[in-house]
Amino acid sequence: MQLRFLSDAPLRRPVTAATNKVESFNRFSQWLGFGNRGVIADNDPVDQEKAIKFNALLTNAVIFHNALDIAEIVRQLLEEGWEIDAEDLAHISPYLTEHINWFDKYSTHELGIQPEAYDPKLDVDFTPLREQDLAAAGFTAAA
Template identity: 40%
Template sequence: MYVLQSYGQLIKTIFICRYLLSKTLRKRINAQLNKGEQLHGLRVYLWFGGDGIIRKKQEEQQQVTVRCLNLLTNIVIVWNTIYIQEIINQLYTEEHEINDIDFGHISPAPFEHINRLGKYSFNANFELNNKGLRPLRKLNNF
């Protein structure tokens, strides 16, 4: 047991030394932490009306609440991932230069486009592309 603890401490020490000596490693870790925080922000944004507190007393009902939040979070992430990929494909098609490093900055957890309150419009007067996706919005900034 003592050997395994010492081995674990050795691995942690080596990692800490690498972390302190490598600016690129620190940047990569910080970027991943930011993505984790963005995912947490998405969950907080999706969970409204209860101030983030599970008010159910029975464990089974608490688990249902948490599973619903997980399902909703996963739906948003899949939706975002599909449309982010579609945007990347369009940029490739339009022959924009995309560096592989740029992909490290993309997160599937943005939520600014989600309207969780207010009016919803289900206008079906748009055509879907051959993949069954809605057309992408045109931006004039690019």
């Protein structure tokens, strides 16, 4: 398998892309879990598991929030007449950190406010990207 991986460029592309996504997620998660430089100093396995799961929960919550913000910006750009295609969106990552301020005052007065219903639909055609992904993975459209 290793020789096939080394000699088969079409096989390496999706594997490398998936590896890069996982590494990006792990870097982002580690960045968010900045306390104690990511070291879990507790010897209790239950507390270790809690620390890991809390960090995963925080990471996923921030990614979700970033994705909502990105979708809202894309909607605004589309309303302004910008043309955005799936290829443009494929290069956007939800692992954004510039807007996160670790050490600041945070307001909790908005916690009880019910948010507006969220529309998950973006008016962008992702079909070409899906077809590229299938072709790269060695699948072809049914004849």
